Amino acid sequence: MDRADLRSRVGAALSRFLAGQRSRMEAIDPEALTPVIDTIERFLSGGKRLRPAFAYWGYRGAGGVDADAAVAAFASLELVQGLALIHDDVMDGSDTRRGEPSVHRRFAAAHRSAGWHGSPDAFGTAAAILCGDLCMVWSDELLHTSGLDPAAIARLRPQFDEMRTEVTVGQYLDVQTQAAALSTTARASLVARFKSGKYTIERPLLMGAAAADAGPDVLAAYSGYGLPLGEAFQLRDDVLGVFGDPAVTGKPAGDDLREGKRTYLVAAAMEAIDGTDRKDLERHLGDPDLDAAGVDRLRGIIDGSGALARTEARIADLTANALAALDTATLEPEAKAVLTALAEAATRRQV
CATH class of the missing domain: 1.10.600.10 (Farnesyl Diphosphate Synthase)
Structure with missing residues (x-):
């Protein structure tokens, strides 16, 4: 399997997981929370998937057998990466990420467009922090619901x-x-x-x-x-x-x-x-x-x-x-x- 195939499988695992989170969010308040899940999905749609790749090939190199459950478990690392990047952009005051508005700038713009009360920038910062927090919480959930053997997870x-x-x-x-x-x-x-x-x-x-x-x-x-x-x-x-x-x-x-x-x-x-x-x-x-x-x-x-x-x-x-x-x-030769x-x-x- 080449790296492009693995990226595709990691992306598919994330998409399946986030589809479930979308249903949960929209059941609570679709008007308020759909923009949250939309933003997280969009943010996680890009990237090189390096961290899942290192985990997967480390697993294979040590004799692990290819399985969708393993790919899903290692896809949880993309949620940790999402947390780190979203919060890093807040701390640095960055305007863009991957050529698009950073998450806090995106929510600040939505606040301005809607004409809401208070500071758009403060709202954007708060929303981005919470989006990052969701990514951290969900990284745990994806790992534990991946289907990987519980002994391996332990x-x-x-x-x-x-x-x-x-x-x-x-x-x-x-x-x-x-x-x-x-x-x-x-x-x-x-x-x-x-x-x-x-x-x-x-x-x-x-x-x-x-x-x-x-x-x-x-x-x-x-x-x-x-x-x-x-x-x-x-x-x-x-x-x-x-x-x-x-x-x-x-x-x-x-x-x-x-x-x-x-x-x-x-x-x-x-x-x-x-x-x-x-x-x-x-x-x-x-x-x-x-x-x-x-x-x-x-x-x-x-x-x-x-x-x-x-x-x-x-x-x-x-x-x-x-x-x-x-x-x-x-190490297993292909993995090496x-x-x-x-x-x-x-x-x-x-x-």
Whole structure:
């Protein structure tokens, strides 16, 4: 089965589950709640399905047998991803996601259109937070109603719980790092691992391995692969957040600079520069009104400092370490081949 087939099966599992949630919501108050389920369905309709893919192929690599129940169980990870992205956009004040209005902006616009009382932006924020909360609640429900053997669910449950704690802690570390202006590469690497890396790759892999009742050698190989690859994935995202093409990323150019993200890329620049360049980067990082010329100026400082090259080198080193870890355990050959390809897909997205 190729990755496109798996994406299709994950999408079908989500569609079936959300159809049931639609019936529940519309039975309560169709006028008020249909826009909620519409928004969540639309938001979850896109994406690369990376987390279910890592879980599924981790499961297959450890000897798990293909089954729709396993695909449905791992599709629950898309609901966790939905929570993380919806709340991340609220915290960052992002206007768009995947080329469309972010969830809080969508609900604010609906408030304005309807002429309701109070602040449209406050309503949009509240609605988005609650949509994210629903995604978190439903991730549990989809996992437990997937049809996967209860013993397998019991084995993977600790990984699932740990993952959801880690991504929430990682989000806090991210906002605290920005607030405290902590610009070191060590801090940025910590945030990258917990905000994105562990819940994108390592924990899904370990969930799949646990579902297949894998031995300690497989678990160790998956952590050795997942931890560095997860960090590399986030570093690639950070590069795209500064140098990416909006037509590819779905977000305005330079948004991470306007939001003041203290990423590895920015920290590497801070560690390498002084004088006027450092003053300009410190002054304008986090300026929500930064214009295109300002974005270009900061990009030039970062690139000229060697930080972009340093970040690319770290991505390459982390990816090589991850791939080497796959050779430390005996894995099902097709799954190993797919995990190798997924490493390339996760870290070599185009700028």
